Structures are given as structure tokens and as C-alpha cells.
Amino acid sequence: MNWLAFYNPAGVGDVLLLTRDKGNRNHTVSENKGPFTLVKDGETDQVVSINLHHASDLLALEGVGQIQLASEQLESLNQALKDQGIEEVVTLEDGPSFVVGYVEECVDHEDSDHLHITQTRVSQDQVLQIVCGAANITQGLYVIVAKPGAVMPSGAIIWPGELRGVASNGMICSTRELGLEAIENYPGIWELPSKFEVGTPLERVVDYYRD
Numbered sequence: 001m002n003w004l005a006f007y008n009p010a011g012v013g014d015v016l017l018l019t020r021d022k023g024n025r026n027h028t029v030s031e032n033k034g035p036f037t038l039v040k041d042g043e044t045d046q047v048v049s050i051n052l053h054h055a056s057d058l059l060a061l062e063g064v065g066q067i068q069l070a071s072e073q074l075e076s077l078n079q080a081l082k083d084q085g086i087e088e089v090v091t092l093e094d095g096p097s098f099v100v101g102y103v104e105e106c107v108d109h110e111d112s113d114h115l116h117i118t119q120t121r122v123s124q125d126q127v128l129q130i131v132c133g134a135a136n137i138t139q140g141l142y143v144i145v146a147k148p149g150a151v152m153p154s155g156a157i158i159w160p161g162e163l164r165g166v167a168s169n170g171m172i173c174s175t176r177e178l179g180l181e182a183i184e185n186y187p188g189i190w191e192l193p194s195k196f197e198v199g200t201p202l203e204r205v206v207d208y209y210r211d
Contacts, residue, residue, distance in 0.1 A: 002093040003050075004149055004157065005069055007061050016055035016077075018090060022159045023048035033084040047088050052077070066151050068092060097150035098202035100192060101128070101172070106139040111164045120145055120172065123199045131168035136188035144178065144190050144202055146171040153179040178202070183209045 006017040027042035035058070039049035055061060058080055059073050069077065069092055078089055101120040109115035109131065116137050121127045122145050130145070147170050150158045154177075160169045171177075175184045183206070184190060196205060 001148055001160065003090045004151070005067050005092060006065060007055065007067050008064055010064070014054055014056050016052040016059065016061065018050040018052070019048060019157075021046065021048040022157070033086055034080075036081065036084055036086060038086065038088075050081075050086075050088065050090070052080075068094070093149055096201035096203075097147050098173070098178070099123070099145055099147065100196045100198055100200040100202075100205065101143050101145035102198050103137065103139055103141045103143060103172075106132075106137055109164055109166060111166075115163060115166075117166055118172065120170070121198050122147060122170075128170045129167055130170045130172055131163040131166055132172045132189065134172065134174070134189040136191065137172065141189070142192040142194055142196055142198075144173045144192070144205065146173055152177060180206065 001020050003018050003020045021041070023041035023046070029040045029042050031038045031040065035053045037051040037053065038047050040047050052058065058076060059069070061067060074090060074092065081088055081090070099122050101122045103118050103120050104127065105119040106116050109117055115131055115133050118130050118132055118137065119127050120130050120143070128145065128147070146152065146158045148158055148160045152158065158171050160167070162168060172189050174188060175181055175186065175190045192205065
């Protein structure tokens with residue numbers, strides 16, 4: 001999974017926060033190397049987060065919250081990591097995190113009375129297995145999918161994981177979870193008309209309803 005970048009100088013100071021996995025939050029190990037703090041999963045030793053202190057000394061960052069880095073900034077960041085003997089290479093997802101998906105398959109979870117296992121297409125060449133508990137989920141729906149790495153309006157990050165022992169990679173969203181109750185205020189997942197192509201970014205869907 002690619003890295004996510006966050007920057008909030010008013011809240012946490014001049015620190016670029018990079019993360020790619022939730023890891024085992026109850027068992028982490030920190031290591032300082034120059035301006036970097038590496039946070040490792042204590043069980044796997046995988047680096048799950050990197051903090052760059054005094055980030056503005058290296059990068060001219062813009063925005064607050066989740067941010068994107070230009071290619072030149074990524075090059076500078078990765079060179080600085082290399083200079084400190086850190087083998088990690090930071091890459092960021094450059095596509096939309098919330099897209100139109102199509103539920104190609106939906107079957108009941110064998111170990112649950114309300115969960116369903118879906119195979120949901122999010123692009124021409126990508127199908128995600130997503131476990132969903134919404135009552136209105138069914139095969140044949142067009143929906144909004146939060147892909148792994150998406151940051152919800154609540155601040156929650158969608159990580160790959162498991163529900164009742166079944167892998168789930170993403171989240172099928174309701175308007176309430178997206179903060180879009182003004183468009184539709186319904187407790188189940190947001191059912192879209194078939195006019196939207198798979199992979200359409202959420203922003204274009206919202207623009208359609210607000211025009």
C-alpha cells in the first residue's frame with residue numbers, strides 16, 4: 001500500500017506525518033534517525049509510520065490535513081531518507097480515493113447474520129473484496145467505494161483488514177458516512193444510478209447532484 005501524508009502545523013507543529021499501515025498500535029517501537037522518527041510494528045518490524053520533524057526545512061508544504069507531495073518533493077524526501085540510511089521509499093497514491101464501484105457479486109458471510117461479502121469493481125482492471133453490513137447491499141448496485149488509504153470525513157483511515165475472518169479491502173459508503181446528507185439522508189449505502197461509470201471520482205458524482 002502507498003503512503004499517506006498529513007500536515008497540520010497548528011495542531012502538531014512543523015511535522016510531516018507519513019503512514020501506510022495501522023500496524024499493532026499496542027506494540028510499536030520508535031527509532032530516531034536525524035530529522036526522522038520511524039515507527040515500527042513491534043511484531044513484524046515493518047515501518048508503519050515516518051515523522052519528518054522541521055519539515056519546512058526540507059519541503060515547502062501546502063495545505064492542512066491530508067496533503068499531496070509533488071514529484072520533486074518526493075524526490076527530496078526520499079533522498080533525505082537515503083542520506084540517513086533509511087531504506088524506505090515513499091510513494092503516494094495519485095488517484096482518487098473515493099470512486100464509483102459496481103457490486104459484481106454479493107454473498108452472505110457464513111459467520112454473520114448481517115454481513116455480506118462483495119466483489120466490487122472500482123476500475124477496469126481492479127476488483128476489491130469488501131465486507132459490507134448494510135441491509136440494502138446487493139449484487140448489481142452502483143455505489144461509492146472508499147478505497148484502502150481513503151480518509152473519511154471523520155478522520156478515520158480505511159485500512160485493509162478482516163471482518164469475522166474474511167479479508168476486506170475498502171468500504172462501501174452511505175451518504176451519512178461521506179457527510180453528504182443534503183443529497184440523500186438514508187441509513188443504508190448510497191445507491192447510484194447506472195449512468196455513472198465505474199471509477200468515476202466522488203467529486204464528479206457530487207457535482208452532478210448539486211448542479
